[in-house]
Amino acid sequence: MPTISLTLRIWRQAGPDQPGGFEVHGLEGVSTDLSLLEALDLLNERLIAAGGRPVGFEHDCREGICGSCGFLVNGQAQGPQRATSVCQLYLRQFRDGAVLTLEPFRARAFPVLQDLAVDRSAFDRIIASGGYCSINTGSAPEANALLIGREQAAQAFDTAACIGCGACVASCRNASASLFVAAKLAHLGQLPQGQPERRQRARAMQDRMVSEGFGSCSSHLECEAACPKQISADWISWMHRESWRRP
Numbered sequence: 172m173p174t175i176s177l178t179l180r181i182w183r184q185a186g187p188d189q190p191g192g193f194e195v196h197g198l199e200g201v202s203t204d205l206s207l208l209e210a211l212d213l214l215n216e217r218l219i220a221a222g223g224r225p226v227g228f229e230h231d232c233r234e235g236i237c238g239s240c241g242f243l244v245n246g247q248a249q250g251p252q253r254a255t256s257v258c259q260l261y262l263r264q265f266r267d268g269a270v271l272t273l274e275p276f277r278a279r280a281f282p283v284l285q286d287l288a289v290d291r292s293a294f295d296r297i298i299a300s301g302g303y304c305s306i307n308t309g310s311a312p313e314a315n316a317l318l319i320g321r322e323q324a325a326q327a328f329d330t331a332a333c334i335g336c337g338a339c340v341a342s343c344r345n346a347s348a349s350l351f352v353a354a355k356l357a358h359l360g361q362l363p364q365g366q367p368e369r370r371q372r373a374r375a376m377q378d379r380m381v382s383e384g385f386g387s388c389s390s391h392l393e394c395e396a397a398c399p400k401q402i403s404a405d406w407i408s409w410m411h412r413e414s415w416r417r418p
Contacts, residue, residue: 173203175267179214181226182274184283187290191283193272203263207250207271208233208240210262227285233258235399238334241341242287243274248338248397256336256399276341280348280384293383294335294351301375302355306367317363327361330354332400339394345386350394352380353410354402360413373413 176199184191196214205213208230215225231237235256242257244250250260265271273287281289319327333354340346356373359365365372388407395404 173263174200175203175262175265175269176200177210177262177265177268178270179210180270180272181286183226183286184275185224186285187282193274201262203261205262206233206258207244207260207262208258226287228287230258235259236334238336241336241338242276243272243341245272248276248341249336249399253396254399254401256334276337278337278340278346278385280346281337281340289337291335291337293385294337294348296383297348297352297376297379298355300379301368301372302359304359304364304368306364319362323361327358330357330361330402330406333358333398333402334400336399338397338399340385342393342397343386343389344391344393345389347388347394348380348383348385349388349407349410350398350402350404352376353406356410356413357406370414370416373410373416377410377414 176197179196179198180193181196182191183194198210198214201210201213208228211226211228218225228240228242230240233240235258238256240256240258241249244257244260249256250264252260252264275281275283275287275289278289280293281291284290330353333351335351337351339350340348343349356376359372360369392404394407395402
């Protein structure tokens with residue numbers, strides 16, 4: 172079984188109001204089949220056994236679908252492998268002896284909770300401002316009652332793939348949430364049930380994005396490059412037009 176040795180330079184911060192700094196830890200002879208999160212699990216077992224505080228980081232599904240595990244790996248949101256979340260980033264992607272700097276997403280709207288974990292509840296508040304359908308349509312209609320074109324359905328599905336991980340925010344020089352908001356708007360905006368509140372939803376969610384402290388789009392397209400679901404930044408332009416479309 173191939174193994175690798177790594178040096179992990181990890182941001183440690185005990186709490187939101189505590190000072191932080193980097194700690195260096197070595198991992199020797201670990202399997203390249205481990206994911207980066209599993210490597211942190213291994214490190215935490217050793218820290219706990221030695222009476223130390225384990226490294227705090229978020230995770231849930233470990234399958235790249237929940238969006239909770241993201242952090243920076245050598246300055247790149249979700250790490251260096253394209254279309255991959257941190258939980259699906261395996262050690263075989265790194266060379267033997269590599270130094271990995273792990274730190275939390277850096278954005279005013281994403282305050283650090285502990286170590287690599289940040290508070291992304293600002294995304295939840297954006298969704299609560301309008302990212303849903305509130306029109307009472309009764310019971311579910313028959314599946315083929317509303318005809319939706321193949322291209323339209325595909326576009327809605329592509330934007331619905333957004334997992335709300337925050338990599339777009341962390342990679343943007345202005346810490347903009349434009350790609351996240353655009354994806355959520357385009358998901359509902361492509362479907363019939365999203366039409367009655369379409370313009371109202373667009374304005375409410377964009378206003379909430381600004382009030383939460385996210386910056387404006389810098390048009391550098393780093394959000395698209397960092398997105399683990401490869402959502403196109405073209406939807407940001409679509410979002411800006413959406414607020415002013417006719418009812």
